[in-house]
Each structure stands twice: as C-alpha cells, then as structure tokens.
Amino acid sequence: MNRYLKLVHLEVHRFRYALFSLMFLTAAIQITGLVHTTQVRVKGWREAARLGEHSTRNFSFADVIGDLQFLFAIPILISIVVLGLYVFLIWYRDWIGRDKFAYRLFTLPTVRRNVYMAKATAIFVFVFAMVSFQLLMLLLERQLFNWMVPSEYRMSSLFAEAVASNLVFVRFLLPLDGIQFVVYYGIGILAVFVLFTAVLLERSYRLPGIVYAILYVAVCGAAIGGAVYLNLYNYFYPREITAIRFCIYLMVMGFTLTLGFRLVSKKITV
Amino acid sequence: MKRYMITSALILLILASLGTFYAYGAELRLPEYKLQTLEGDLAEASKLTLLGSYVGGKGSYPIEVSTSGSKRSEQTFSNQWMKNKGPLHDQTFSEFKALYKEHPGFMRGKMGTDGYYSDQDTLIFAKASYTHSKDTDQEGTIRWSIDSLDLATGKQVRYTDELTDSVQYTNVIDVQKAGSEIHVLTNVNRVNSGNELIDMVFNAETGLPIHSVQVPLGKPSRNDRELQIQIIAEKKPTAANSRVLFLVTESSKRTDNTVSASDTIPTIFSERLFEYQYASGDVKELPLVAGAEEENRPGSWTLHSLERATYTTMHLSEEAVTINRYDLSTGFAHPQVTIKASQLGKGTISQAQVADGRIYLLLQTGDYFKNNSMPIIAVADITDGRILYQGTPAPVKANGRPDDQLDDAQFLNMTIMQ
Known part of the structure; x- marks a missing residue:
C-alpha cells in the first residue's frame, strides 16, 4: 500500500506543473470573462437608471454564469483534451528519452500492478482536482461578483442555481x-x-x-x-x-x- | 510528510469540495408551498394536486403542490435509474399503483391505460398493433394480443389474432368481459375515410376469436361532410362497464387548400349520442343531453365521462361550470348543477374535473405575469353544487430564496388522484 501511494505521489509530482498551468488558465479565463460581463451589466443598469428606464428585475450571479457559457467551456475543454492526451502520455513518457524511466519503474521492488493502479489513480486525482478547483473558482467568482455589483442591482441566487445555469457544468462536469x-x-x-x-x-x-x-x-x-x-x-x-x-x-x-x-x-x- | 504535500493537498481539496458540494450545495431548492384553506374542510382537497412551474431566479422548474406540501415534479436521474415501477405508476388512477405492487410480472412492459380490464377473477390487458407490409402494395397486418391473468391460480395466458388489412394505425380503446366473452373495442384508422370501431370478441375460456362487430355509427349524409367520433368509455381504466358511448358529430370536411384560419374550423351540422352494449351488440341512439350543442361556442367547451351507469357532461366556460348527470340504466336525469365563478369570490374558471362525487375547479385570479397571482381551487358536491372547500397555494418555507421570489410560481393545471 505504501509503495502504491508513493508511486501515486510520483505520478502527481511529475504532472504538477501542467496541472497548475491548467488551473491558472481556467482561473484567468473565467475571472476575466466574469469581470468583463459583470462590468457590462452594471454599466447597463447604471445607464438605465440615469435615463429613468425601469428594468424588469435585478441580476444574479447565476445570470452572469449563464451568460458565460462559451468562455467557461473553453478552459474546461482545454483541460479535458490535455488530461485525455495524458492518459496515453503517462505511459509513453516512460519509454521516451535517452534514459528510459520505464527501466527503473518496472524494476522497483513492488508488484507491477501497483504501477498500473498508481498511474490510473494519478489521472483520477488530476480530473477530480480540476473539478474541485472549478467549484472553488465558482465560490471565489461569486465573492468577486458580490464585490463588483452594488446591492441595489443584485439578486441573490443559490450556488446550485449558478452551477445549473451553465450547460457544461450541469450536463457533464458537475451534475446536481x-x-x-x-x-x-x-x-x-x-x-x-x-x-x-x-x-x-x-x-x-x-x-x-x-x-x-x-x-x-x-x-x-x-x-x-x-x-x-x-x-x-x-x-x-x-x-x-x-x-x-x-x-x-x-x-x-x-x-x-x-x-x-x-x-x-x-x-x-x- | 512535506514531500507528499502536493498530493495530500489535492486529495484534501477533492474530498472537501466535492463532499461539501454534494452534501449541501448541489440541491436546487425551491420555496415550499402548501394548499392554504380559505374556507371549508381541507380533507376535501386531499386528492388534488396543482401542477405548475417555479420561475423565480434563473430558469424554470416544474413543481407540484398539494395539501401535504410541494415538491419538484421533474424526473431526476436518480428516479429514472432507481425506479422499480413501470410507466403507469405515476398515472392519476391509483389502481395502477396497486397492480404494479400485486402483479409486477403481469404488468411488465405494458404501456397505455386503455387496454385493461379487471374483476374479482381476472386481470386482462389487450393490445392492437398494425404492421405495414414490406411491399407497399400489399396489405399489412393488424395483430391483437390479449394477456389474461387468473387471479385465483396466478395462471397467465396469451391469446392472439390477426387480420390482413390496409390501415394507418390501430389502438385498443376499451376492454370488457361479458359472460364468457372478452370484448376488445379497437379503433381502426384508415387513410381518407375516418375511424372505424371494431369490437373483437374472444372466448374467455379458450382464447379463440368468436366474431368481430363493426359498430354501426352511420355515414356522412353528403360527400363534403365527415363524421368525427368521440369515444366515451368507462373512466376508470380497469373497471367493468357493460356499455360504451359514442358522440358522433357530422361536420364539413377539412380540406388541405384552406385559405384562412377560420376555414380550418369545420361547421358542425349534427351531433348524435349512441350507446353500444357489449353483451348484445346493440347500438341505441340516446337523446342528446342539454349543453352538448353549445360545445362549439367560443370560450367554452364540454367534457363527457362515463362511470359505471352514470353519464356526465360538464360544460365549462370562464364564468361557470354546468354539470348534467344521467343514469343510463334507469333513464333518470339528476338535477343540473351550476357553479359560477362569482360564487367563489374572484377569478375565472380555467379547469374543472369531476371525480368520486366531487367537482374540482381551478380558478385563475389574475394575470400571473403582472401580479404573480396565485390560483384558487374549489371542491364542490356534485349532487347540489355546495362548495365544500376553497384554498390557494401559499409559500410556507423560503428554502434560501429571497422574499421577492417566493410567489414566483405559476400553477396552471390540476390532477385528481382517483
């Protein structure tokens, strides 16, 4: 068990920079999109208020997430493609290069199925870490939204409502x-x-x-x-x-x- | 341990965030509603459920409310995967719930509510289907299959019969047992010549087909007219009834080359009501009941139902509902009952149903989109029209929704569990 866990850690460690890059990319694209869309909405509201026009209702964090379908989907799709390719690369990288890592990996004093399971576990850790990171991002983005939007324009929404408003989340990534x-x-x-x-x-x-x-x-x-x-x-x-x-x-x-x-x-x- | 910090942190992140989300954050809670009594006995509304949508916040979610509270009424993934009942379980007729419970093997894969019959000895399900011939010039085949379950012995048998014919589709309308005969009333739809009703008669003991009767309901009096047949069969899907009624309307033929919307509404020339007795095969014309001729008045409509020997017509308009009931075995006409919307305070009648000696009314009290008005429901006694209950859905729990979203629900339909 201990050797299996060490192998899992080894695989996670080898992919850490790629994983953090995916997280950074997700955060950067989503926050940029959220800030821009929220600013446009707030500006529109202020303009309407200045001209004395009455809008039907305030807007919520779920509304803004619903507006950002495409922009939120881009980093998710990139992450899916990268992790999908890494399912193959996690094996083939051990055979590539002058000093084949596979030599060392398969001569370790442990049953070889630990290598198989450790690589699989590492992939699952990456996938679930990205999904969890997305949940954390949504919490952060909600806070950001609350800071940016004056309370008189803001309508409260449930966290699940924000998740449900984005098709990529609710249909694939985070079904409720x-x-x-x-x-x-x-x-x-x-x-x-x-x-x-x-x-x-x-x-x-x-x-x-x-x-x-x-x-x-x-x-x-x-x-x-x-x-x-x-x-x-x-x-x-x-x-x-x-x-x-x-x-x-x-x-x-x-x-x-x-x-x-x-x-x-x-x-x-x- | 510091060496394993990244892996440990990722695993902690996964457990904490996904665990918290699915334990607390993933439930898309809606406000809770309950039927609030305006007057009368709440127990009178116990069989009633209002169906509608919650539209507060982002999106729209189906919701239903009854005397016991409210719940989201859409099928969730879990329900679809874990349900161990068939498609008829959610029907408004409670008898199907009992059938799934008592005879799960017999009920397996049986769709549609019209093909059932049961008495103390037998449970029957009949199906008719049409298979087109591979060669388009050849006639296809109508196939009947009848599953019969002996309730005493648990023995299940299947009878079949088929007929070569050229039709569009067929479906079973009613199944009844008369003595040792099983009658399967079948609707046969032909291209360009309307519907035919065929009573296929089988021997209940041997399963052999005895004969078939084409129910004679007349023909159009002119070539530019057609007959529309409305079938009024026993309301409770499995209940026994010795008769079935047909409301036959002669109207102008609908043509494809209509030029305006008004051309699509056919002119009605006559309406006739027929009674068909399964045992004797006799067809008898009944005197048309009051109210039926008003059927086509704009903004009003008439609903017909048959429950045992009682034939009921319910004429509805926004202002009033009028019920006429006839005992077909004695010819006795019960006193006519009229309930006016004005009796119920405010609103217009949008739906009404008759069930188990009660009249259920749904009244819309205003333009929902303007003032989020909640509807009123009323339950009246069918014998004298006395109002026994009036109520309205009211929010009882916010469930995290802001106050201004609590009344963002619209209830436009009702169902009665029978």
Missing part, C-alpha cells in the same frame, strides 16, 4: 444529482482503465498490439455504449435495466483490470 455524478465519473474511470489496457497491449505486442488495442477499445466501447443506451423499457423495469448496466460495467471493468494486470506483470518489456 449525486448518482448522476457517480455514474458519469464511474464510466469515465472505466474508460481510463480500458485505454490503459489498450496502451499495454500496444507496449506488449508492438505493431500487432496496435490492432489488438483498437479491437479491444472497440469491443469495450461497444459494451459500455450499449449499456449506456440500453433501452429495454418495453420489458424491464428501470431498476432492472440499471442492474443490467452495472453488470456490464463490472464485467468490462473486471476483464480490463485482469488483462491489464496480466500484461503489466508478465508481458510488458522495456
């Missing part, structure tokens, strides 16, 4: 339903394991391994996608369909981890 969060990120975790095993297939069998990896991803993708879109409501009750889905996910997960551990322990060469 806890079970939805678990299901979405659970499928994401499963997808990471499938890609890891695909990388190991390629690393184990090289050129033919690419074909195996593509086939493996296609089969697992079809199984996961089939489970997601399982539409047998004409015969099954919803809870039964949920049980079938979970069985499919567990089977894919079990097979993927078994194959991944076997490849990393017995097949992989540097």
Whole structure:
C-alpha cells in the first residue's frame, strides 16, 4: 500500500506543473470573462437608471454564469483534451528519452500492478482536482461578483442555481444529482482503465498490439455504449435495466483490470 | 510528510469540495408551498394536486403542490435509474399503483391505460398493433394480443389474432368481459375515410376469436361532410362497464387548400349520442343531453365521462361550470348543477374535473405575469353544487430564496388522484 501511494505521489509530482498551468488558465479565463460581463451589466443598469428606464428585475450571479457559457467551456475543454492526451502520455513518457524511466519503474521492488493502479489513480486525482478547483473558482467568482455589483442591482441566487445555469457544468462536469455524478465519473474511470489496457497491449505486442488495442477499445466501447443506451423499457423495469448496466460495467471493468494486470506483470518489456 | 504535500493537498481539496458540494450545495431548492384553506374542510382537497412551474431566479422548474406540501415534479436521474415501477405508476388512477405492487410480472412492459380490464377473477390487458407490409402494395397486418391473468391460480395466458388489412394505425380503446366473452373495442384508422370501431370478441375460456362487430355509427349524409367520433368509455381504466358511448358529430370536411384560419374550423351540422352494449351488440341512439350543442361556442367547451351507469357532461366556460348527470340504466336525469365563478369570490374558471362525487375547479385570479397571482381551487358536491372547500397555494418555507421570489410560481393545471 505504501509503495502504491508513493508511486501515486510520483505520478502527481511529475504532472504538477501542467496541472497548475491548467488551473491558472481556467482561473484567468473565467475571472476575466466574469469581470468583463459583470462590468457590462452594471454599466447597463447604471445607464438605465440615469435615463429613468425601469428594468424588469435585478441580476444574479447565476445570470452572469449563464451568460458565460462559451468562455467557461473553453478552459474546461482545454483541460479535458490535455488530461485525455495524458492518459496515453503517462505511459509513453516512460519509454521516451535517452534514459528510459520505464527501466527503473518496472524494476522497483513492488508488484507491477501497483504501477498500473498508481498511474490510473494519478489521472483520477488530476480530473477530480480540476473539478474541485472549478467549484472553488465558482465560490471565489461569486465573492468577486458580490464585490463588483452594488446591492441595489443584485439578486441573490443559490450556488446550485449558478452551477445549473451553465450547460457544461450541469450536463457533464458537475451534475446536481449525486448518482448522476457517480455514474458519469464511474464510466469515465472505466474508460481510463480500458485505454490503459489498450496502451499495454500496444507496449506488449508492438505493431500487432496496435490492432489488438483498437479491437479491444472497440469491443469495450461497444459494451459500455450499449449499456449506456440500453433501452429495454418495453420489458424491464428501470431498476432492472440499471442492474443490467452495472453488470456490464463490472464485467468490462473486471476483464480490463485482469488483462491489464496480466500484461503489466508478465508481458510488458522495456 | 512535506514531500507528499502536493498530493495530500489535492486529495484534501477533492474530498472537501466535492463532499461539501454534494452534501449541501448541489440541491436546487425551491420555496415550499402548501394548499392554504380559505374556507371549508381541507380533507376535501386531499386528492388534488396543482401542477405548475417555479420561475423565480434563473430558469424554470416544474413543481407540484398539494395539501401535504410541494415538491419538484421533474424526473431526476436518480428516479429514472432507481425506479422499480413501470410507466403507469405515476398515472392519476391509483389502481395502477396497486397492480404494479400485486402483479409486477403481469404488468411488465405494458404501456397505455386503455387496454385493461379487471374483476374479482381476472386481470386482462389487450393490445392492437398494425404492421405495414414490406411491399407497399400489399396489405399489412393488424395483430391483437390479449394477456389474461387468473387471479385465483396466478395462471397467465396469451391469446392472439390477426387480420390482413390496409390501415394507418390501430389502438385498443376499451376492454370488457361479458359472460364468457372478452370484448376488445379497437379503433381502426384508415387513410381518407375516418375511424372505424371494431369490437373483437374472444372466448374467455379458450382464447379463440368468436366474431368481430363493426359498430354501426352511420355515414356522412353528403360527400363534403365527415363524421368525427368521440369515444366515451368507462373512466376508470380497469373497471367493468357493460356499455360504451359514442358522440358522433357530422361536420364539413377539412380540406388541405384552406385559405384562412377560420376555414380550418369545420361547421358542425349534427351531433348524435349512441350507446353500444357489449353483451348484445346493440347500438341505441340516446337523446342528446342539454349543453352538448353549445360545445362549439367560443370560450367554452364540454367534457363527457362515463362511470359505471352514470353519464356526465360538464360544460365549462370562464364564468361557470354546468354539470348534467344521467343514469343510463334507469333513464333518470339528476338535477343540473351550476357553479359560477362569482360564487367563489374572484377569478375565472380555467379547469374543472369531476371525480368520486366531487367537482374540482381551478380558478385563475389574475394575470400571473403582472401580479404573480396565485390560483384558487374549489371542491364542490356534485349532487347540489355546495362548495365544500376553497384554498390557494401559499409559500410556507423560503428554502434560501429571497422574499421577492417566493410567489414566483405559476400553477396552471390540476390532477385528481382517483
């Protein structure tokens, strides 16, 4: 366990600058957008007040977040792309360079599946750290909004309302339903394991391994996608369909981890 | 430990922020409402639910309010994934809740409310579907399937029958049992020739089709006219009823080359009410009840219902609702009941329903968008029109919403649990 945790830390440490850069980029773009949009709104209100025009209602933090759909989506999409590429790079960087890091990694006095799990855990830490950072940013941005907008123009809103007003948050990143969060990120975790095993297939069998990896991803993708879109409501009750889905996910997960551990322990060469 | 600071800090950040968010921050709370009594007995409104939207703040969220309080009425992801009941569970007829509970196997995959029949011995579900032929020149096939559950033994059997025909679609309207016969009243829609109603009769013991009856409801008197058939079947989906009613309206034919909006409203020439007896196959014309001829007066409409032997018509306008009830087995006409909106203080009638000996009224008290006015609901006795309850939804808990958003709810519909 201790060795596994040390390996997790090693992987987190290696990606720390990239992670902090993503956080900085997210903060910079979102704060800039928020400040600009809020200033425009406040200016508009002041102008309306000066001309004696009556606006229908004050505006809230949720309104401003709703206005910033595209600007908020940009850093999130960039982060998704970077982390998506790093799912591959976290393995391949160990083989790249003059002094291959993989030599040292696979000769450590620990079971090799710890390497596999540590790399996966590191990816999950990065993803959830970015999501958590987004939540912290929203708290900070709400405070910033309250400082910038005079109370006579401001309407209070719930934190969940601000999250719900942005489609990227509510549909993908931070669904308000806890079970939805678990299901979405659970499928994401499963997808990471499938890609890891695909990388190991390629690393184990090289050129033919690419074909195996593509086939493996296609089969697992079809199984996961089939489970997601399982539409047998004409015969099954919803809870039964949920049980079938979970069985499919567990089977894919079990097979993927078994194959991944076997490849990393017995097949992989540097 | 200092060495592991970054990893530890990230994990702490994840646990603290996601944990706090999903424990406290993710709930999109709306103000809570409750039906507040203006006068009368609150128990009279216990079956009533008002449906509407909360529009305070950003966005709009479906909400429902009853005597026990309010709740968001949209299907959440958790509900969709964890529900162990079928699609009819949320219907206003409570009998489906009981059917899911008592016969989950039989109810599996059964959609639609019109194909059910039950008595103390049997539970029946019938379905009719039309399959087009792969060759467009060939006729397709109408298929009937009848699932019958013996409530004493738990034995379930399926009967089927099919007919080659060329139609647009078919659907089951009513299922009844008369002696040893199962009657499946089926609507058959044909291209350019309106609807046909076919009573498919099956032997309840063997499942074999006995015969089919095309219910004779007349033909249009001229080529430029058509018949519109309104089916008035037993209101409670599974209840037994020996008859079904048809309101047949002869109107001008709607054509595709209309030039103005007024052309799309067909002229009505006659309305006739027929009664079809399942057991005998007899069709009898009934004297048209008062009020039905007013159906097309602008701003008013008439609703018809049949519950056991009682045929009820409810004529609604913004100012008043008038109920006529007839006992079809004796021919007795109950005293007409009229409730005027002016009796209820303020507002105009927007909806009314009759259920279990009560008249439920929903009155809108003003322009919602101007003054956020809450509606009034009223419950009256169907026998004499006496008002038994009047109430209005009122906020009882802010749930973190500012005071000026508490009345940002609009309730435009009501349902009655029967």
